[in-house]
Amino acid sequence: DAKTTQPPSMDCAEGRAANLPCNHSTISGNEYVYWYRQIHSQGPQYIIHGLKNNETNEMASLIITEDRKSSTLILPHATLRDTAVYYCIVRVGVMDTGRRALTFGSGTRLQVQP
Amino acid sequence: NAGVTQTPKFRVLKTGQSMTLLCAQDMNHEYMYWYRQDPGMGLRLIHYSVGEGTTAKGEVPDGYNVSRLKKQNFLLGLESAAPSQTSVYFCASSYYLPGTGKRNTEAFFGQGTRLTVV
Numbered sequence: 001d002a003k004t005t006q007p008p009s010m011d012c013a014e015g016r017a018a019n020l021p022c023n024h025s026t027i028s029g030n031e032y033v034y035w036y037r038q039i040h041s042q043g044p045q046y047i048i049h050g051l052k053n054n055e056t057n058e059m060a061s062l063i064i065t066e067d068r069k070s071s072t073l074i075l076p077h078a079t080l081r082d083t084a085v086y087y088c089i090v091r092v093g094v095m096d097t098g099r100r101a102l103t104f105g106s107g108t109r110l111q112v113q114p
Numbered sequence: 115n116a117g118v119t120q121t122p123k124f125r126v127l128k129t130g131q132s133m134t135l136l137c138a139q140d141m142n143h144e145y146m147y148w149y150r151q152d153p154g155m156g157l158r159l160i161h162y163s164v165g166e167g168t169t170a171k172g173e174v175p176d177g178y179n180v181s182r183l184k185k186q187n188f189l190l191g192l193e194s195a196a197p198s199q200t201s202v203y204f205c206a207s208s209y210y211l212p213g214t215g216k217r218n219t220e221a222f223f224g225q226g227t228r229l230t231v232v
Contacts (some may be wrong), residue, residue: 034220043204043223044116044157053171101147101172102206104156104219 022088137205
């Protein structure tokens with residue numbers, strides 16, 4: 001699986017959009033970009049994933065560059081409860097490859113300020 | 115529907131003692147995983163299972179054993195605990211729907227077991 005690079009920490013004002021970047025320059029064509037977050041040592045929580053098109057769900061939006069070498073997770077209106085460590089993970093999505101587990105890096109610690 | 119449940123939530127062991135961590139999921143997921151997380155670090159995969167009766171090594175398997183005798187349960191064993199195994203352990207499960215073309219989209223995590231080995 002491709003490695004990812006994320007800033008170690010970011011701050012965001014409550015109510016503003018939080019934009020979390022991730023570089024994955026060695027991503028291959030069949031690898032997906034996944035985002036998870038971990039709130040205060042709880043179990044990680046799935047946020048969103050995508051292959052090459054931008055994706056949106058009730059939690060966030062995922063913007064993937066055209067060359068797929070980087071992506072941005074957007075929390076449109078950050079709240080204090082969004083304070084967490086956010087992990088960007090790149091992995092193969094198809095189940096027959098034998099590589100199914102997620103590989104976590106150090107992530108970005110997002111602090112939402114009141 | 116409880117999701118993924120880990121027991122116990124906390125445990126203190128003496129060096130050399132053994133114990134088993136239990137992970138149970140009620141979502142009928144095929145895949146289950148054990149991770150450990152050390153302070154300030156991301157999660158590292160210990161072992162995983164792609165189905166009942168099958169297990170495989172992850173990134174940091176040494177000192178641990180696992181068993182998947184029932185689909186809903188994944189056990190992590192420490193035969194002789196060492197202080198280096200002090201960590202928070204997370205179990206996760208995920209699904210695959212064969213024949214539908216749907217892919218594994220997300221993993222569901224338990225709330226963790228905080229283990230201290232003294």
